[in-house]
Structure formats: structure tokens, C-alpha cells
Amino acid sequence: MIRRFKDLKIRTQFTIVILFAILFAFTLFELLWLNKWKFCEAAERLDLFYTQINDEDFQNALIEEALHYNVPESEDDTEAVEALAPFFDLANEYTGIYIYGADDGLFRAGRFAAAMNDDNFLFFFNIGYRLTDGEGEFTMDFPLKFANGTAQVMLYNYERTLFVYPFLFVCLLLSVAFFVGIVLLFLNRKIRQVLILKDEILTMSAGDLNHQIPDLGGNEIGILASELNHLRESLSDNISREQESRKANQDLITALSHDLRTPLTILNGYLEVLKLGRNPRTQEEYLDRCLKKTEDIKELTDRMFEYALVAEETETPEMTWLSTDFIGQCLTENCDFIRLAGFTASLKLSETTGVLQSDKTMLKRIFNNLFSNILKYGDKKHTVEVFARIQDTEFIISVMNRIKDGDAHIDSNNIGLKNVDRMIQILDGQLNVRQEREVFEVELRIPLQ
Numbered sequence: 001m002i003r004r005f006k007d008l009k010i011r012t013q014f015t016i017v018i019l020f021a022i023l024f025a026f027t028l029f030e031l032l033w034l035n036k037w038k039f040c041e042a043a044e045r046l047d048l049f050y051t052q053i054n055d056e057d058f059q060n061a062l063i064e065e066a067l068h069y070n071v072p073e074s075e076d077d078t079e080a081v082e083a084l085a086p087f088f089d090l091a092n093e094y095t096g097i098y099i100y101g102a103d104d105g106l107f108r109a110g111r112f113a114a115a116m117n118d119d120n121f122l123f124f125f126n127i128g129y130r131l132t133d134g135e136g137e138f139t140m141d142f143p144l145k146f147a148n149g150t151a152q153v154m155l156y157n158y159e160r161t162l163f164v165y166p167f168l169f170v171c172l173l174l175s176v177a178f179f180v181g182i183v184l185l186f187l188n189r190k191i192r193q194v195l196i197l198k199d200e201i202l203t204m205s206a207g208d209l210n211h212q213i214p215d216l217g218g219n220e221i222g223i224l225a226s227e228l229n230h231l232r233e234s235l236s237d238n239i240s241r242e243q244e245s246r247k248a249n250q251d252l253i254t255a256l257s258h259d260l261r262t263p264l265t266i267l268n269g270y271l272e273v274l275k276l277g278r279n280p281r282t283q284e285e286y287l288d289r290c291l292k293k294t295e296d297i298k299e300l301t302d303r304m305f306e307y308a309l310v311a312e313e314t315e316t317p318e319m320t321w322l323s324t325d326f327i328g329q330c331l332t333e334n335c336d337f338i339r340l341a342g343f344t345a346s347l348k349l350s351e352t353t354g355v356l357q358s359d360k361t362m363l364k365r366i367f368n369n370l371f372s373n374i375l376k377y378g379d380k381k382h383t384v385e386v387f388a389r390i391q392d393t394e395f396i397i398s399v400m401n402r403i404k405d406g407d408a409h410i411d412s413n414n415i416g417l418k419n420v421d422r423m424i425q426i427l428d429g430q431l432n433v434r435q436e437r438e439v440f441e442v443e444l445r446i447p448l449q
Helices: 001-006 009-033 038-043 056-066 078-083 119-132 161-205 218-276 278-309 325-341 360-377 415-426
Strands: 095-101 107-112 140-147 151-159 319-323 345-348 355-358 384-391 394-402 430-436 439-447
Touching: 009 038, 009 161, 038 078, 038 161, 056 345, 078 107, 095 439, 119 161, 119 325, 151 384, 161 218, 218 278, 218 360, 218 415, 218 430, 278 319, 278 345, 278 360, 319 325, 319 384, 325 384, 355 360, 360 394, 360 415, 360 439
Parallel strands: 345 384
Antiparallel strands: 095 107, 095 151, 140 151, 319 355, 384 394, 394 439, 430 439
16 A cells, blocks of 8 residues: 555645645644533633633532522612622632523523623633634523522523633644644655655766665655666666777787787798898799788788777677688698798698688688697697597697797787687687696687588
């Protein structure tokens, strides 16, 4: 029930609160007002309030004094009426005494309460009388024996107005206070929710996007809090993705920069061989290889600029249909290059060919990274063994070499192997690395079509 109330619109909630506040305030007023005489009697018992008409001493005094006075034959009997003045003096200023004939019920004599001559009391009495419909005026009639017979005496007392009318205003004040209190509690709750939203917005503006915004119901404030929470999560996700994208882009550029050094090193090696001019018959072949390496360098630099501009999270391969012979050519070129650097290379290629779908540039970069590590950390005294074979639906390339003394870790930052692992995964392949003492082996598995 409370949850349903929270989900209502604020205007509807406020209307319900107003109606309930009116109902509760009216109920409180009725409860207090209906028990006004109980409060009055309690005040009298505690001597906080006095009513002469209920005073037994006053009633006994009336009975005793009446025996000394005669009842006038009519209200026109001036002497007899004036003779009753001491009898009327028994009443205080808030009590009036009136005498009527016992047989005919006609008015004989009387005196109204002296307080009615007071303008302030009369003003107060008139207001209270209208508001309470006569509550506070207390009357009592009873037969009373006088010296010349029995007459009917009626007493009018207004002392209770001194309690009832202020009590009326107290009841009204408490009821209004109760009504206003309920409304203010509701408004205070809504204001606190707004302040919570304000604090949450300031927290977000300070950069803290991990703080969960509390559930504030389904009303307008609650919807605002929910949407603000979604915005916080969205901003947090966007910032995280942006940071990941920036890091991925930096890693990618770092990888491409690392890959760029390998063909430059190979190109430099060919050019040094050409500069020596020891074997003129191979100059044309080496020039062709130099041109191929410049094409590789151009492709790598183009990709560096492309990824630096678009800041992609991952490389997107340019997939084309290739033969396993292309991989054999890449392996042959890299084996020839490390031979020029003083290594002994043994290359065994599969006699059968297969078809695969892959990225030519990535494959070149993969093998350039692998053979670049051999140049850095390989032992020239031992043969570099390269195997390529088809097994089931995979083309498996294995490169094994020994590590030269003093280089226990291959590629201190593992940038080359990380690049190989990342690129082979993009091509849906697999990289396996094994190292046993000085022997280091890398296995690539590329799926065939």
C-alpha cells in the first residue's frame, strides 16, 4: 500500500494527504469537543475551575434564605420585588436567579447575571454562543419553599463559558495544528528528497559516478532520481569505454610502431648487403625484397594513421582468401633474412596446400614479430627450426630456437608476443608458447576453410 502511494504523482499524493489531514483533524476536534464536559468536570475536581450552580453550599443557602422572603403576587409588586434583593445577592456575577409562580408559571421577580453588563464579557459570550450554539449557558430549575408558599426558581449560570469557549479555541487550534503538521511532514519529505537529488547531482559533478542514487518511488521525483541514476551509469560506462578505447588505441599504436621496426631492420640489412656488393648476381633479388619491405612499411604506416584518427578499440582485419603458399613465402623471406644476420635456419613446409581466409598484412606482421625476437634473443650457434604443416582443419606453424646466454626472458616487455597473440586471436587463430630452459618454441594454429 505504501509502495503504491509512493508511485502516485505528487499532485495526487498531496490531494490524498490533504483529505486525510482534514479527516484526522476533524476527528480530533470531534473527539475533544464531545468530551468537553468531562474535561470541565475534571478541572472542577482539581479546583482549577469553579461553577456556582454546582456548589452545594450555594444551593443550601438558597433553601435556607428563601424561608425568610415572600414571593410577590406579581412582577408589578415593586415593594415585594425590592424586598427580595438580599436573596438575589446570594448569586455571584455569573449567575442569574428568576422566580416563577408554582401554579400559573408566571414571572414574579428576578435578576440577570451581573457579568452581562460587562461589554468585554458580553462580546466574548456572543461569539462563543454563536459558535457553540448555546453551549456554556447552564440552566437549572427546581421548586423552592418561601415564607408565603412554594415557587419555581430558575438559575442561569455562565461560568462554564469561561472554560468551554476557550476550550473550543484550543480544540480548533490543535486540529489546525494537526492538519498543518501532516501537510508540513509531507512537504518536508518531498523537500528532503529534492535535497537528496541536489546532493547526488553535486556528487556526480565532482566526478564520483559510482555512488548509487537511492530509490525515491515512482512519482516525479522518483522518476527523476531513476533517470539520473541511469544517466550516472551511462556516463560511467561511457567514460570506462572511452578509457578502454584510449588505452586500446595507445596499445595498438605501440604495437604498430613495434611492428614497424622489424621491416625497417630487415630493409636495413638488405641495404647493407647491397652496399658491400659482394654478390652482384643477387642485387636484383635484394632490390625486389627491399621494394616489398617498403610496401610493408607503407601498409603499416597507413594503418597507424587510420587507427590514430578513428581510435578504434580493436583492429578490424581486411579478410581475403589466401593460399597456405603465401604463408610459406613469408616464412621463406624471414628465414632468408635471419640467415643474412648470421643464423642457420631450417625450413620445412607442407607438401600440400590449403585455403584460408585471413589478413595479409597481419600475417606479415605476425611473422615479422616472431623472427624479430629471434634476431634479438636467438643463439646463432644453434639452428632455428621452422615447420609448417596441415593437420585436420588447421595450418600449424612451429618456430623453435635456442636463447642466447644472458637473455632468460624473451622480449623484456613482451610487446612482440603480445602483438602476435592479439593479432592471431583477431584472425580466429591460436598462439601457444613453450619454454624449456634455453629452448623457446612458438606454435601458431590458423583455421583453414
